[in-house]
Amino acid sequence: MAKSQNKTETKKAQKEKREIVVPGEKIASEEDYLPGEWTKKEGNSIIALRFGLADKSGRLVKIIPLSGIYMPRKGNIVIGRVIDITFNGWIIDIDSPYQAFLPITECSKFVNKNDLSECYDIGDTIVAKVLNVKRKGIDLTTKGRNLGKLEEGMVIQINSNKVPRVIGKEGSMINLIKKESDCEIIVGQNGVIWIKGPKVENELFAQKAILFVTEKSYIEGLTEKTKEWFEKSKNKIEKKNKEE
């Protein structure tokens, strides 16, 4: 009896740890907690500034946003689309409020200065790293391992706030999806995901799995749930194949 009570109490504590809040909502009183990311002190209480999960760890309370646009940060790996070519570089759409710029000097390959489209053409999808974010704009680089133009495969888009859930703790989620679907996957911090598999069916399966994760992003212990989901959907596919 005492044990079960203990369990429910710990469950309660976990639930209290992460609560969905909306902007303006009172999360905690000032005496018990300190305001962290996306929160503000108002009077004697701490209020939320964004829609998301309120995370109380130690004395700090912060919000993990569940919606909103992608704001680039230095060092982020992003996937973008070349939308224009200038005399000294490329303009990249990375699905944020600002366009990004990739200068010639930050391209890893040799570039013919008379024809930049030989290297990256308009419409190409590239993986890049955010070099710096300044008031003038965002600079990218493709110098580095696994950066540059993407060939084949397909690209899907999710909300950038759900990227951490898709990757999971130390990449547990993304490794699970990679293993189960037999695909290569690159997740950009801007919510753009590139998938390449041996067959289109594998890619679509990986896409389904990622959409499942984004839909259930507020659940605790999501990796276990996703494992169950994989088993279920695999059984379904086997059944279908048998019927055929």
Place this chain on the structure above:
Amino acid sequence: MEISNLTKKRIKDYLESGNRFDNRKLLDYRNIEIETNVSKNAEGSARVRLGNTEVVAGVKMDISEPYTDHEDEGTMVTTVELLPLSSEEFDYGPPRINAIEMARIVDRGIRESGFIDFKKLCIKKGKQVWTIFIDIYSINDDGNLLDAACLATVSALLTAKMPKYDEKKEKVCYNELTSKKIPLTKNVPLTFTFHKIGKSIILDPSKEEEESSEARLSIALSSNKKEVVINAMQKGNEEVFSEAEILKIIELAEKKYKEVKEEIINKIEKNLKENK
């Protein structure tokens, strides 16, 4: 962000093998949901869902002067508003070219089919006739807004009731709806938009497929008792159709019309019964 060229190529290749990303066949529609009388203030209204695509259409009636070349006929005005809420491509402001085109395709499909009996909408020849205002709003854009808009309009017209007209005051009493319906014939118009991607021809594209579409052809059909008639056509996008392809599309459109018409009328009638 615009759809990537890589995804476009994948869609094209996958279509060539006869498959689509969402497991549909090339000419399959998504699940059609129709909900009627969704607006309190409109004389008739409907909400249509094609998968995640959602469109609302409303019908309002008013009295106005007829055009001088058709003195004994009522008039019809169609407007489409693509709300910024429904897609990141749409913005506030006056209607852009895509909204204007959509309104015209819907308008022409209905007008040319003779679905509305305009002669019966005349009150006083040359002085007073009924005007039908059709307003279409996009709620969510997941591809194929056009067909959804046409469906919503037809459903709204089928369920609309005339408001009472006070002849002495020459005013319309909007709070008193009569049990009379708008004079309609049995030529129910439907529009089918075919998209060409590579060599494949598909119906009811999703957002991804619509963005990778190379050419599109909208065909408005109606049936006069037994025969199916083509009332209007509209071609869009850069690529071309060959003659053989157009003939094939026309054949497919006729087949699809016969299939879908019954289904839709049944759905509307069922919905009306449930509402009562």
